[in-house]
Amino acid sequence: MDDALFGSPPVEVAPGAVHLPGWLTAAAQADLVRRCRDWARGPAGMRRHTMPRGGVMSVRMASLGWHWQPYSYTRTLPDGTPVQPFPALLGDLAARAVADAYGAPPAPGADPYDVALVNFYDADARMGMHQDRDELSREPVVSLSLGDTCVFRFGNTETRTRPHTDVELRSGDLFVFGGPSRMAYHGVPRTRPGTAPPELGLDGRLNITVRASGLRG
Template identity: 60%
Template sequence: MDGLFPRERAVVAPGAVHVPGWLSLDRQRELVAACREWGRGPLTYEHTVLPGGGVMSVRSLCLGRRWVPYRYLDAVEVELPGWLGELGREGVREAYGEEGLPFVPDTALVNFYDAGAGARMGLHQDKEERSGAPVVSLSLGDRCVFRFGNTANRGKPYTDVELASGDLFVFGGPSRFAYHGVPKVLAGTADPALGLTGRLNITLRETGLRGEARPWPEAAHVEGRP
């Protein structure tokens, strides 16, 4: 509960579902510990350099199939943990119910936002995947403003959602290729019991690059189960 009333589950757009407080504090702590362990090697959190020479303000690492702007490599330095893939499947079931194809993620991008350094994420599409499966996003640490837009361009209409530690956000179906980003992180808003300064975000995706690409059904369940 946040204040007097709990934050409520919401369908932000068709196929885009926000579930506040989905992860318990203990589960959040486990994920923070795992993120720290992953960054000790052979992977490290690094600022991604874009093809045009720009440098992203967030620091990232990739588990499973490796993403680089703007494609996936065959290289896998650290396998995607089975338990993390299962957590992603739990998130899809939470958002959409039991219907639909199974979610089989083979990559996870972990982004660290240093609020003190003004880290943010510009509006972009996740479009390098060949699978139409949804994207599963888990938030840890500081709250942020998450801007969820339309599929046509970076302009309006868009909706700003405040994501807090433990929140689940899943987007698929008609919203799978919506522009989205993080214009602001609210520094110092994390629960001190979490032991994290800044914000971590884990996004699980199914690339569709192993075997045949497959669509995700745009059935009623992608509206978000009640």
């Protein structure tokens, strides 16, 4: 997992929002896909969350470190099942991602990365425009893409509507957003089925977002 590709330079989409195409090697992607399958088989598994107004998310999700549900984090699932532990490997990847995106590692004393959401998109799944605002910490969000290509819509911090920028995220891409863009609205209006690298054996898209919750206990 120490081998990252640097063939494409970072692209600043907005201040503090950086896209690094091809950041993960094919071997690193395959390793993460295998781990995601293990996490999906864990005690909690993957689930579609019901939103407060009754709608059900089309994306299936597994939580690591802390269990996310709209709109809070807990240490256990609603039925009392403990959340799966946060893998140290993802913390290491997040630290490297921040260093590569911004040219400097996380500052001393920064909140540790301690939660990851593993999202699975089938051909019909979408993610509406939203802010990642349930964390107490405002450390950058680290997003890794595996499998099918998606259109990632990165907006502004004030509204779900324009202005926004559509970015094509392919398997192995990294996207980091923090600083003035930490609270930007973002979403996935569509995926492109059948675009995953064949060697991954993945039908759909996996997205791993790694965050610092800022929570204790």
